[in-house]
Each structure stands twice: as C-alpha cells, then as structure tokens.
Amino acid sequence: MNQEELFKKLVSHCKEYGFVFQSSEIYDGLSAVYDYGQYGVELKNNIKKYWWDSMVLLHENVVGIDSAIFMHPTIWKASGHVDAFNDPLIDNRDSKKRYRADVLIEDELAKLEAKIEKEVEKARKRFGDTFDEALYRETNARVLEVRARYDALNQRFNQAMNDNDLAGLKQIILDQEIVCPVSGTRNWTDVRQFNLMFATEMGSTADGALKVFLRPETAQGIFVNYLNVQKSGRMKIPFGIAQIGKAFRNEIVARQFIFRMREFEQMEMQFFVKPGEELKWFEYWKDIRIRWHRQMGFNPGDYRFHDHEKLAHYANAATDIEYRFPFGFKEVEGIHSRTDFDLARHQEFSGRKIQYFDPETNESYIPYVVETSIGVDRTFLQVLSASLHEEEAPTADGGVDLRTVLKLPPALAPVKLAVFPLVKKDGLPEIARQIINDLKFDFYCQYDEKDSIGKRYRRHDAIGTPYCVTVDHQTVSDETVTIRNRDTMVQDRVPIAQLKEIVGQKVSLRSLLGDAIKSE
C-alpha cells in the first residue's frame, strides 16, 4: 500500500467505522468541517484526557482553565490578530503566485521614490559643489513629474485602503501596469480580503450590537486570565495554565481531511517564567512534550523537531514537533518561547498592571511565557495513521487472510473490552451480559453475539478494541473465559474474577503517563 492509498484507506475507515464524518453530509457537506462519530469521540476524549492528566495531574505547578470562546474584541487588537490578518490579496494567474495587493502598490511607490533619488544623484554629480539639492527637487521638470505621479498614486492608494475598496486597489494595479515579479505578466485575479477570524454579533438588536470574534487560538484566554489564576490560586512562578478548547480560523486553503479544519481543537499550556530563564524552560518542555508523543509507542523515527529559523515577532525560540503523516512530515505541536509580548500587550491595552512580584528579589516583572500548543485533531489523525494496519492472518482452514486492525494504545482505544458468547444458547449470553454489567462501571464494554466468533474478533480489530473475552461451555462449570489479545491474537484462559484487574492494568492511563513525565 503506498502512502496515497493508505491515506484514502484511512479516510474511508474513519467513515465506515464511525470515527469521523463530514459535517452536514446530507446537505452536500460543509467545506473543511468534520464531525466525530461514536468511536471518534471516545478516541478524541481519551487523547484529551491523556494530555490533560500529563499536564495538570502530574505537574503540581500546572493548573487548568476553561475560558469562553467569545472574548472582548480588544483582546484581538492587543494580540495582533486584527492587524496581521486583514490583508487584501491578489493572485497572478500565470505564475500562480499570491501577493498582498497593498505591498505590490507600496513597491511601486518605492520605485518612483527611487527614480527621484536617482535623478538627484545624477544632478549632484553633474553640478558638483554648486549643487542646490532643495532647489533642484523643487524645480527640475523630471523630478516634479515623477513626484506628481507619486503623490497622485499615493493619494489614490490611501483612499482605497481607507475605504476598503478592493476593486479600487485592483484598478490601481492595472493602471500602474504592475507586473508579477515572477511571470512578468499582468494577468491578475480580483483583489480579495482574507479574514482569518470569524466574526459574529453579540447583542440581540442589530444596532448597538458588538462585533465579536470566534477565537482563532485558545492562548489569549489564558493570558487574559493570568492575574485571576495567579492570585486566586496563589501561584508562584514558574507555573503553567493549561486549556483544551475549540478555535476557529478561516483558512485560505483547508486540506488533508481533519489536518486543517476551520473549526478545530487545541490543547495549550502557557508556562510563566522569570525573564532570562525562558530558554531553559523551553528546552525542558521540548523534552517533556516529545516524551509524551513517543510514549504512545509508535515508530520513534516518525517524529522530528523542526526548529524555526525565522521567528515570529513575539518569539525568541520556536520549534515544531512533526509527525510523518501519509502526506509527509507535518506539524502536530508547536513549542514557542513567546517572551513577554502577550502579557505586555495586554498590560498596555487593558491598562491593568499584569506583573508578578517576586518576594525574594523584591521586584516586579512581566513574566516570560513558554507555550506548548498541540492540535487535538492532528493528534487524532496522527494516532490513527500510526495505528491502522493491514496484515496477514491465518484462517480456520489453514489459508491466509488480510485483517484490518487498529493498533491503538490500549489506553486510547474507544472500546476497551468486547464480550461474546461462543454460541447464542445454553445460558452463555446471560453470563456474557453479567460480565459486562459488572465491568461497564470501569471501562467501555461491548456485547456482540451476531455472526461467527471470527467475524466478531475482526469487527473489534477494526475499531481497535484491545481485548475480546469469549464465554464458552467451560465457563458454565469453572467460571473461566478466554481473553484474546488484539495485536497477537493469542488467547489465555482466565477466571472471570480476574478480568477487571487484567484489562484495567493494560488500559489504564498510568501505562502511558509513567514515562511521560520527567523525574525532577
């Protein structure tokens, strides 16, 4: 199976077995939005619990919050989202390159400016010491002509930008005969405005309603609660605040199934540290986070760090944890040293003093932040990519058959235990039901009596159930059952009374979490 086939197989497996469905499918779907089905939601919840427990349960200096999706609009001005993601964009049809329309025009203005400077330089050489630059700029015909063009263009440009006049911007590009630097052609699309953030209105009447945004990241909900949590929790630096929640982005290109969606879920932790110690903590969390991924037991060679060469304006170190998806190495998690950018901006925009008083040094400072930010949906896709296998299995008559098996870490599997009566009579179904009625308080169990026993095993292989228990005639006399391992297909005969302990041990999160923390 090549990578492309594997990915197609994965997508159809997700639908066929109730993991992921396209949103609004019966209405032809909604682009880049997906729903999680009955097994998908279990797997997703287990992934979130694995993350949450590894952060909040196992680090006494990390606490969690759950902030609202709606936030005061000024927050997005402070964070930089409003300014940074409202660009008018234009495509060149020949080179397929995309440009910011305003930048193209600014470049044109700069060219005119350069032309004037060139004229001035030429004149300076020609006139030598007697050159009166100011006079020349005011009187030379060629300079004045270019200057006039510059002013006219500049005025028109500012007007169009202020009026948000996209058609006007395109007209300027056409009138100025601006060409694509790559293709050299003037075959432009219309100028379009791309808004990263979804906007909506808060307030029941149209007039007086407040324009609010659906958050494009969960991090800001943590920053604006920094003071609340630090004070009410009596938190001492260094400490972290974790949060799991939905975020929304109007992606220009949304692709690759649930890898890039318009509505997605993030698991973020912002760790507040003393200025100057941020790089030490950056390394610390890098190590913790890669352990968390590796602990799931998939091929270690399928993970790698990708350090950022070019850093965002707020960061002084950044790396991604990438996973080898069927469509290549892609980012699953980002770890960023964000300096004091966010808290400083919120201090500026809110007018509140957002600082930490250090009693030892008797000083106040704005904490620095180290962020770990991981996509739930990307992790989900990563876990499924790594788990889905097709392998040969022997059949009853000595032949060979392909079986599809999801080798999920047991702690993440949607269904932990399936219980089957070998046959649908002789009191076996009743015993199977009794076993489930007892164990369903501890983990998700399923009963199945339909079809041959082999088919039932295969059905549960396909959704990743780690254990299948079969009640047979021997069970009636000695209260033992067979328990079958998903990965090895090996069966053991064990007393019913031991099932809870055997399965419980294997599917407990402890097996994953044990090494996912660092002994300090």
Place this chain on the structure above:
RNA sequence: GCGGGAAUAGCUCAGCGGUAGAGCAUCAGCCUUCCAAGCUGAGGGUCGCGGGUUCGAAUCUCGUUUCCCGCUCCA
C-alpha cells in the same frame, strides 16, 4: 485562489444514450462453530445538486457543491 482528477446502496465498485447492478455490510429466520467468506428471505439508490441537448440522460454538455492531488498560504 489557480490547475488536474473524482462523485452510482452503509462500504468497495461495475454500468458510459434505451426497465439501476454485484460483492461485502444491515435486518429476520435456520445452523451452533474460538479467528472473514454455511443456508433461506428481506430492506435499502429521484446515479452529489441545478440547467441544457435528446423521443429518451447515471451515461453527452454547461454551471455548481464537496472530496482528493499539485502549486500557494500558515501563528
């Protein structure tokens, strides 16, 4: 957004101008068997959606939606 491909039953697909099919899956019954494919029967599709051509369209054509691939963008 640009270019290419695809869309027929829950899934995988056949049919390519003349009454919508197969396998698997589902449901009911029979059979009781520790690793798919035993027997009988049943349900399920206005062939993604909307126009056009035609006596007649799943099939030809135009548009549109969604998905996949490449480019592009990415906090």
